Amino acid sequence: MIDLLIVLACILIAFSIGSNDTSNAFGISVGCGLLNFKTALTLLFVLVFIGLNVQGQSVMRTVGKDLVGLNDLSLAVSLTVASLVIVLSNWRKFPLSSHQVIVGSLTGSALSMGLHVNYVTLSRIVLSWVTSPLSSFFLAITIYRFVEISLSKYPFFVAERILSALLLMSAFLIAYNTGANELATAMGAVVYYGILSPLTAGMIGSLSLFLGATVLSHRVIETVGKGITTLDVLSGFSAQFSAGISVWIFTTLGMPVSTTYCIIGGICGVGLLKGVETVRFNLIKKIFLSWIFAPLLGFALSFALGFVIANI
């Protein structure tokens, strides 16, 4: 029974990732008309599945094995709290990073139940949350300059085709990372606690993510696709691709990091390149607050619920 609750929580988290984060990968490509929505969904499913199975192990290990000690109750509490927080925050249109909520929740429930918490791993994860947007920031500047100089050597319509191909490549990378990092963060604990095998977790997670993307991501994709017109194509590509590379590097290191924060880091990098006045500092302040708030909320709720359950 408790296992079912845990798996349901994972399905809910994967569903939310699909509904909310598909736009990170394919928002620009669908908005630009490079892909239609159906093709984007199919590609997302395939790439997420590949990502989770090829490289998801390292992030799953960090979250499911290295970070905290687990038992049935701690897992049920942390994943239920995490799934509810993620779903409610999406519903209230104040999306929080699923990685941060999951890591915060796992730590909170483990502490409340007197389980082992590996502070070195926790510190490494928090450090990666700080450094991943920063690396994306600097990468975006480098990529922007490099592509700008490279494209200037080609006739316009050739450059336009190259940029289209690069946009698609960057979308593939982000979709792959969604499986290798985001979904791996959600499924890590259930895999390492032995509730699901990696392959079953991969199938269930990818299908739930695909379902979330199919049912709810259309509007988010449209918003991103149209909203990106305020950002020129080259800047959009640089921000997205730098985030893709950053997340991929951190995935290789086994660190669960947020693609959204990396994209924001990339956008700030390109914005700064074009003049500091183009960066909206008020928005960055809000994002920074949510960055602090998300893990703390997951931690506090899981700790409180875990404490109550452990003392009943």
Add this chain to the structure above:
Amino acid sequence: MFFKRVFFGGKLESEVLRLVNEHLKILVEVCEVFKLALERDDLSLLKSVCELEDEGDRVRREIAMKIYEGAFLPYVRPNIYRFAEIVDEAIDKVEDTAYDYVYLKSCRDSELLEVVKGDLLRIAELNLKSSRRLMEAFNYLVEGGNLSEVTLKIRVYEREVDSIKHELSKKIRGVNVDVWSALTFLDLLHHIVSVTDLIEDAGDVVQIINVSLR
């Protein structure tokens, strides 16, 4: 299918480029036919101008449809259509000029035409040269080349046309003609000089397209 479209340029994109090229050929041809009609004083040639104008409209509509179907990145689409619109407007102006020429010939004081014909021919020649340069400029977007140099030449032609227009405005003040001849001539002058103006605008749009992805 989408891989082919993204990496090798899609059918829609190739089709739009082919249509824009066709549109520009019509512009060059219409300028050429008008100049020839003026040189030979052959009114039958002016009918071809009207036929070419119809053809230009058809091509512009097709360009619009293909762009609407999703050719090119969204950033580029408005400028390509704007370009097609300006080219079409230039073709329209040549047709207006052809009509004005026919009207002027039927006016009582047709000797006015004798006074200004040489200058009109010079303007028609410059219009033709500008249209050829515009075609060259657009081809540079596809094949590469020194775009600034070509658009600069278009601007030079436009200035030359402007100075001929001022000369003509001064010149006709000394000619004694009836009101209808004067009005028709002013329309003709206005239309014939706006062809290079529009070609210059189209050249600017080509420059804008060229920097729009940078």
